[in-house]
Amino acid sequence: MQRKILFVDDEASLRRTMTLGLSQRGYDTEPCENGVCALKKLDSYMKNNINLDAIVVDIRLPDIDGIKLAKIIKFKYPGIPIILITGYADRYNQEEIRDLRVHAFLEKPFTPDELTEQFVQILKNRPVQEETAAIVEGKVEAKSESAYMLLKLEEKANFFETYRTLYYMKDVLYCDATKGDYDLFLLVQSDSMENLKEICENQIKKVKGIQSIDFLEVGRPLLDDSTTSIIQVVEDALSDESKIRNMGHRVCSYLLMEVEREKLDEIYPTLRLDENVIFCDYTTGKYNLVLFVTGAYFDEIDRFIQEKIVNMNGVLKVKKYPVVNLFEM
Numbered sequence: 001m002q003r004k005i006l007f008v009d010d011e012a013s014l015r016r017t018m019t020l021g022l023s024q025r026g027y028d029t030e031p032c033e034n035g036v037c038a039l040k041k042l043d044s045y046m047k048n049n050i051n052l053d054a055i056v057v058d059i060r061l062p063d064i065d066g067i068k069l070a071k072i073i074k075f076k077y078p079g080i081p082i083i084l085i086t087g088y089a090d091r092y093n094q095e096e097i098r099d100l101r102v103h104a105f106l107e108k109p110f111t112p113d114e115l116t117e118q119f120v121q122i123l124k125n126r127p128v129q130e131e132t133a134a135i136v137e138g139k140v141e142a143k144s145e146s147a148y149m150l151l152k153l154e155e156k157a158n159f160f161e162t163y164r165t166l167y168y169m170k171d172v173l174y175c176d177a178t179k180g181d182y183d184l185f186l187l188v189q190s191d192s193m194e195n196l197k198e199i200c201e202n203q204i205k206k207v208k209g210i211q212s213i214d215f216l217e218v219g220r221p222l223l224d225d226s227t228t229s230i231i232q233v234v235e236d237a238l239s240d241e242s243k244i245r246n247m248g249h250r251v252c253s254y255l256l257m258e259v260e261r262e263k264l265d266e267i268y269p270t271l272r273l274d275e276n277v278i279f280c281d282y283t284t285g286k287y288n289l290v291l292f293v294t295g296a297y298f299d300e301i302d303r304f305i306q307e308k309i310v311n312m313n314g315v316l317k318v319k320k321y322p323v324v325n326l327f328e329m
Contacts, residue, residue, distance in 0.1 A: 002028040002217060002284045003119065004051065008038040008069070009058040009085070014108075018056075019261055021112025027119065028284045030222055031261050035064030042077060044222050052080055054103070054119055059086040070100055081122045085110070144189060146173075146218040147196045148283060148290055149204055150256075151184040157209030159183070165207050171199055178254060178321040182214075185254050185321065193217060214286055221268050221282040231269050252278075253301050254321040255291040255309070263314025264288070270312070276304050298322060 005027050007018050015031040022029045032038040038057070045052050055073060059066035070082050084100075087108035104118040153162060159177075166186060167175040174187040186204070190196045200215055223231075259267050264282075271291060272280040279292040295301040301320070309318055 002026055003053040003123070004045075005029045005119070006032060006038060006041060006045075006052060006055045008032045008035065008056060008061065008066075010034060010060075010062050011058075015262070016260065018112060018115065022116065023284070025112060025116050027116070028219070029261070033062075033262070035061050035066070035069040038069065039072070040224065041222060042073070044224070046077070048220065048222075050220070050222070052077075054081045054083060054122055056083045056085060056115070059084055060088060067100065070102060074100065083115070083118055083122075144191060145193045145196055146187060146189045146281075147193070147200075148216040148218065148281070149186040149188060149200055150182045150214040150216065151186065151204075152181065152211045152213075153183045153209050154211045157211075159209075162207060162209035166204070169203065169207075176252075176254070177324040179324060180319070180321040182321060185323075216283040216285040216287060216290065218281045218283055218290075221264050223265055223268065227265050227269055231272065250294045250296060251298050251301065252292060252294045252323040253298070254323065255289075255293060255305070256287040256317075256319045256321070257289040257291065257309070257315065258286075258317040259288045260314040260316065261288070263312075267312055267314055271309070274308065276301070276308075 003026065005022060007015060007022075007029050009015055009018075009031075010033050012033070015033070019029045019031050030041055032041055038055070042052070042055075057066045057070055057073075061069065064072075066084065066086070070084060073080065073082060081103040082100075083104040083106060084102050085106045085108060103122050106115065106118065151166075153159060163175065163177060163184065166172060166184065169175075171188050171190055172186055173189050174185070176185045177183065178185055188196055188199060188204075190199060196217075197215070200213060204210070205213060268280065268282065268289070271277055271289070276293050276295060277291055278294055279290070281290045282288065283290050293301055293304065295304065301322075305318060305320060309315060
């Protein structure tokens, strides 16, 4: 499972650079532009029983002084490691910073690799913690985790044989043939992310004909309470009209999207509640969102992408993968 990091800095370009850079190094990074945003996000993490592995805090923030913010965090969430960052180290009381007993102190500019080194040291020296779990009448609530596995097949692979093997494999919910630089999309489910990675390594990768796999963890996006409530109310109200995956007489495509994390509150609910969208999953890895969309014909899906998605503020990239119905070939 990817490590989760909260990155608090008022410089938008640094937030983008670090979010992207850390993501490429296996860290799921939640950016915040100020102290109030950070405290709200922290509260959401705790309410949703989501473990946070570290918090990076800029000393100079527009609302709350970073040192004061670090004191608040250490008081309310004493178990979360803190890294302080600044471009003005000579202006601050070094003794006060030492008294905070933060886990690291970095001067700007620094690279994602340098920040990653600090995380590695923190995690190496940190006691192993039990995973957060919901407790119901003294029992751990069973969890179900999902992941997309995007497959490229070898040029000489027997496509139908590989497809058939994966289609009927245990734990595979969906196996779709697609056009594009991925040949197959798999949605796989198990009781833990560790099991999903084991299935990927020890079962999926050993199927004859597979060249490579990109693994995308499906998670819960960290949205503010009002956005979460709106989504829930709409879905409850329309439960009798709930969207189901039905490819009969319609065409379907997967969309892989990269979006700015700070725009997720606007983009995710808009797409999830759209009538053309069957599934909208938040993922960590190469892409933020995986959509399964449908239309009467592919031109309708193209128009949906151009008119609804491309112009959304915060959308960085959209790639379309039309689904091929092999049983009709």
